[in-house]
Amino acid sequence: MNSTRxxxxxxxxxxxxxxxxxxxSGRWSPxxxxxxxxxxxxxxxxxxxxxxxxxxxxxxxxxxxxxxGVGTFVAxxxxxxxxxxxxxxxxxxxxxxxxxxxxxxxxxxIKATPEQAQQFGLASGAPLFxxxxxxxxxxxAIQCEDRLVNPAVVPDYLKTDFTQITPxxxxxxxxxxxxxxxxxxxxxxxxxxAQLLGISKREPCLVVRRxxxxxxxxxxxxRLVHPxxxxxxxxxxxx
Amino acid sequence: MNSTRxxxxxxxxxxxxxxxxxxxSGRWSPxxxxxxxxxxxxxxxxxxxxxxxxxxxxxxxxxxxxxxGVGTFVAxxxxxxxxxxxxxxxxxxxxxxxxxxxxxxxxxxIKATPEQAQQFGLASGAPLFxxxxxxxxxxxAIQCEDRLVNPAVVPDYLKTDFTQITPxxxxxxxxxxxxxxxxxxxxxxxxxxAQLLGISKREPCLVVRRxxxxxxxxxxxxRLVHPxxxxxxxxxxxx
DNA sequence: TAGTGGTCTAGACCACAAA
DNA sequence: TTGTGGTCTAGACCACTAG
Numbered sequence: 428m429n430s431t432r433x434x435x436x437x438x439x440x441x442x443x444x445x446x447x448x449x450x451x452s453g454r455w456s457p458x459x460x461x462x463x464x465x466x467x468x469x470x471x472x473x474x475x476x477x478x479x480x481x482x483x484x485x486x487x488x489x490x491x492x493x494x495x496g497v498g499t500f501v502a503x504x505x506x507x508x509x510x511x512x513x514x515x516x517x518x519x520x521x522x523x524x525x526x527x528x529x530x531x532x533x534x535x536x537i538k539a540t541p542e543q544a545q546q547f548g549l550a551s552g553a554p555l556f557x558x559x560x561x562x563x564x565x566x567x568a569i570q571c572e573d574r575l576v577n578p579a580v581v582p583d584y585l586k587t588d589f590t591q592i593t594p595x596x597x598x599x600x601x602x603x604x605x606x607x608x609x610x611x612x613x614x615x616x617x618x619x620x621a622q623l624l625g626i627s628k629r630e631p632c633l634v635v636r637r638x639x640x641x642x643x644x645x646x647x648x649x650r651l652v653h654p655x656x657x658x659x660x661x662x663x664x665x666x
Numbered sequence: 667m668n669s670t671r672x673x674x675x676x677x678x679x680x681x682x683x684x685x686x687x688x689x690x691s692g693r694w695s696p697x698x699x700x701x702x703x704x705x706x707x708x709x710x711x712x713x714x715x716x717x718x719x720x721x722x723x724x725x726x727x728x729x730x731x732x733x734x735g736v737g738t739f740v741a742x743x744x745x746x747x748x749x750x751x752x753x754x755x756x757x758x759x760x761x762x763x764x765x766x767x768x769x770x771x772x773x774x775x776i777k778a779t780p781e782q783a784q785q786f787g788l789a790s791g792a793p794l795f796x797x798x799x800x801x802x803x804x805x806x807a808i809q810c811e812d813r814l815v816n817p818a819v820v821p822d823y824l825k826t827d828f829t830q831i832t833p834x835x836x837x838x839x840x841x842x843x844x845x846x847x848x849x850x851x852x853x854x855x856x857x858x859x860a861q862l863l864g865i866s867k868r869e870p871c872l873v874v875r876r877x878x879x880x881x882x883x884x885x886x887x888x889r890l891v892h893p894x895x896x897x898x899x900x901x902x903x904x905x
Numbered sequence: 906t907a908g909t910g911g912t913c914t915a916g917a918c919c920a921c922a923a924a
Numbered sequence: 925t926t927g928t929g930g931t932c933t934a935g936a937c938c939a940c941t942a943g
Contacts, residue, residue: 437930437931437932438931438932439931439932450842450843451842451843451880451881452842452881453841453842453843456842457839463908463909463910464909464910465908465909473932473933474932474933474934474935475933475934475935476715476913476932476933476934477931477932477933479910479911479912480931480932482910483911487726490843493909493910493911494909494910494940494941495909495910495911495939495940495941496908496909496910496939496940496941496942497908497909497910497940497941497942498908498909498910498941499909499910504838504843511750511751511752511848511850512750513750599696599743600695600696602692603689603690603691603692603695604689604690604692604729604743604905605905606902606903606904606905607902607903607904608900608901608902608903609750609900609901609902609903610898610899610900610901611750611850611872611898611899611900611901612872612894612897612898612899613852613853613870613871613872613873613892613894614852614870614894614895615870629868631852631853631854631870631871631894632852632870633850633851633852633872634852641690642690642691653852655851655852655853655870656853658851659849659850659851660849660850660851661847661848661849661850662847662848662849662850663845663846663847663848664845664846664847664848665845665846666843666844666845676911676912676913677912677913678912678913702927702928702929703928703929704927704928712913712914713913713914713915713916714914714915714916715913715914715915715932716912716913716914718929718930718931719912719913721929722930732928732929732930733921733922733928733929734920734921734922734928734929734930735920735921735922735923735927735928735929736921736922736923736927736928736929737927737928737929738928738929906942906943907941907942907943908940908941908942908943909939909940909941909942910938910939910940910941911937911938911939911940912936912937912938912939913935913936913937913938914933914934914935914936914937915933915934915935916932916933916934917931917932917933918930918931918932918933919929919930919931919932920928920929920930920931921927921928921929921930922926922927922928922929923925923926923927923928924925924926924927
């Protein structure tokens with residue numbers, strides 16, 4: 428059936444490209460009915476499974492929506508207009524070809540305040556691990572990392588040499604896989620944070636809070652403070 | 667082959683669940699070799715296409731990596747530890763069940779400064795559309811939207827009633843589909859922005875810049891300023 | 906009833922990597 | 925050479941929606 432042309436581009440990719448081009452070029456507008464699988468089978472001379480894969484990929488990409496018994500439609504595109512990824516700082520710095528260094532300020536065992544205990548679903552006064560460090564990129568402080576860790580989940584956390592392995596990396600290797608929720612906001616640093624970062628107490632900071640859990644238990648809660656003048660989150664979206 | 671059990675759960679989903687559970691529970695760690703397609707075919711008594719679909723879904727989700735001729739491995743999970751989505755403000759507000767209102771400050775035609783012209787790939791002095799408005803959630807100013815639009819791509823932009831339709835919505839309907847790049851940072855507002863938002867000039871703001879292009883042309887450049895005390899980006903990640 | 910998408914099969918050929 | 929994943933087929937049965 429397809430003895431010719433067997434080199435670079437899979438057939439499902441060709442179908443995908445054709446449909447995506449039609450959407451990007453505006454030939455089909457959001458809400459429009461698109462060709463059925465059967466039509467595409469005839470048009471491209473491929474099997475239905477191949478057409479189906481192309482369409483499922485487009486669904487995954489958010490470009491089309493499909494309704495059983497009805498048809499395939501161009502998606503309303505508001506939803507996908509913006510997705511960005513926050514990377515791990517260590518990777519980010521190395522990828523820029525820069526030097527990463529961590530300055531450790533605190534590595535200690537504490538007793539949970541009522542607020543902290545609540546975040547972890549533990550009793551007030553329960554033991555927690557606490558680390559506080561500053562991450563430097565080529566010698567410039569760009570992040571203050573204030574982290575609490577659940578000893579019940581990661582008992583060996585404090586044994587790590589955090590000048591060599593970032594807490595993020597250690598936790599990702601020590602805990603199978605996790606769910607996380609975050610917030611990103613703009614606030615002023617605390618006095619201590621300003622001092623550690625070497626910035627004014629009036630400098631706006633980008634603050635990321637992240638709470639990570641695994642198998643129903645909270646693993647870690649972290650506050651990442653970045654001087655606004657030294658750190659920008661970047662992202663791209665493309666169909 | 668599969669005459670029994672034909673009701674709710676697709677077979678590829680069962681294979682997927684089995685593998686995902688193994689990763690989440692830590693039975694397989696990042697970097698570990700996972701069962702081959704052939705093994706899974708035997709284990710689940712399904713066809714290879716079915717197993718293949720399950721595995722491709724897991725690749726898409728970022729949980730595994732596959733190497734032709736070698737095998738399937740649990741992914742290094744650093745990459746996926748954080749993906750968040752920035753939604754359209756109008757949708758966001760309505761979804762919270764709140765009132766959205768736009769206060770229009772400027773709707774005008776301007777001549778591009780050299781900097782602006784460069785962003786659009788146009789000649790200095792070329793015409794641009796400029797809108798400036800404040801978005802209110804239940805009467806509280808939460809975003810100042812300062813936008814430039816390319817008249818060559820969206821000639822009817824200024825005819826829109828922006829109290830009824832947000833620029834974002836209009837542009838998404840008027841321009842087929844677009845690529846975008848953004849930055850998110852924490853800075854102080856300009857004097858004008860502070861005044862429009864009714865905040866102090868010293869209040870940190872979350873600033874999103876977005877540049878959108880379609881078919882190789884820059885469509886719009888926007889600066890969205892949010893008072894830090896009133897706006898937080900939230901996100902979740904789960905495997 | 907006719908047309909749609911959702912799923913599945915039992916093969917097949919290929920490119921690739923490791924032994 | 926063996927085993928891996930990447931792709932593809934020509935059918936099939938099903939659930940769903942619309943006329």
